[in-house]
Structure formats: structure tokens, C-alpha cells
Amino acid sequence: MPTDKPITLQEHAMRFGTFMGIFWIFKFIFLPLGFTIPLLQLLFVLLTLFVPVLGYIYVRKFRNTYCNGEISFFRAFLFTLYMYLFAALLAAVAHYVYFRFIDQGFLADSYLQQLESIKASAQSEMVSSIDQLIQAFDTISSLTPLQLTFQLIFQNIFYGILLAIPTGLVAMKQKKRF
Numbered sequence: 001m002p003t004d005k006p007i008t009l010q011e012h013a014m015r016f017g018t019f020m021g022i023f024w025i026f027k028f029i030f031l032p033l034g035f036t037i038p039l040l041q042l043l044f045v046l047l048t049l050f051v052p053v054l055g056y057i058y059v060r061k062f063r064n065t066y067c068n069g070e071i072s073f074f075r076a077f078l079f080t081l082y083m084y085l086f087a088a089l090l091a092a093v094a095h096y097v098y099f100r101f102i103d104q105g106f107l108a109d110s111y112l113q114q115l116e117s118i119k120a121s122a123q124s125e126m127v128s129s130i131d132q133l134i135q136a137f138d139t140i141s142s143l144t145p146l147q148l149t150f151q152l153i154f155q156n157i158f159y160g161i162l163l164a165i166p167t168g169l170v171a172m173k174q175k176k177r178f
Contacts, residue, residue: 012066013079016058017086023047023054024091024156032103035110052163055080059171070175077168084160092153099145108141 027047034041059080063071071079112134119130143151 007066009075009079010082012062013082014086016062016079017083018090020051020054020058020083020087021090024051024087025094028091028094028098032098032107032110035106052167055083055163055167056171058083059167063171063173070173071171072174073168073172076171077164080164080167080171081160084164085157088153088156088160091156092149095152096145096149099148103145105141108137112137112141 027044030040030044030047034044059071059076062079063069063076067075115130115134115137119127119134122130140148
């Protein structure tokens, strides 16, 4: 039973957010693998740096395809924010599955080992900073998989808000009126 109602901004944000979430899940795979194959750690960082670019590409595609080539800052900001929100929710499912069934403390232990090796060769003024980082990772490793997942959701939403502002500014486009 087809309907003639227009597709809303939120529905488009869900679609593009799903694509972004799949991208985040794909790049997350490289994080734990990067501790055994360092090149994959670099790939994880590069893919993470590509996230705002991909966000802009999706907003521009939304603007040009569904908004007749023009979009206000608020609408671009809202679209980007929704897109990151839906991506964060989808990635949270993968994060929970990973931390609940696969990780078993691997990530925290790997970071702690790296910090301990850095601490051994650090100058005296750096040792206290490294000790604070080690204490922070000890706290993180005591979180349950659900708590870790919620922490990552809120972190992704926070960064999504921060990224939505410049993305909205760059993607906005108004028709010139004479």
C-alpha cells in the first residue's frame, strides 16, 4: 500500500546514519586487530579521520538530491546530528557484542601494556602523567560491557554534536535572491 507522503529529514538521516554506522563498525574491527598488526592501527586512525569527510559527503548528497541544492545551516546541522545519532546507536550494538562476548579485557590489557612499556623509558616528569593514564585504564577496565557501550554511545553523540556544527556551516547553501 504505497503512500504519497514525503520522506522526512529524519528518515534520510536514518538511512545515511545506517551507512555511517556500518562504516564505524567496519573501522572498529581494526582497533583490536591493530595491537597484533600495527598497520591496521594506522588504518583505524585514518578511517576515524575520514568520518567528518564522509559526514560532509552524506550531507551534501542529501542537500543536492533531496533539498533541490539548498539547505539552511539548522537543517544541515540537524541532519548531521541525527545521522551521527543513528550511526552511534548502530555501532553500539557491535560494541556491546564485542565487549560482552569477544574482548574479555583484551583492549584494556593491551593499552596498559603499552603504557607500562612507555613508562619504563619515560622521563621523571612524564611518569606521573602515565600513572594517571594507567589509573584511568584501570577504571575503564572495571566497567561492564553495557557500561562501556553506553560510554561509547555518549562519546559518539558528543563528537557528533561537535562535528555537526562545522559540517552544517560548510554544507549550507542558499539560493541567491535578487
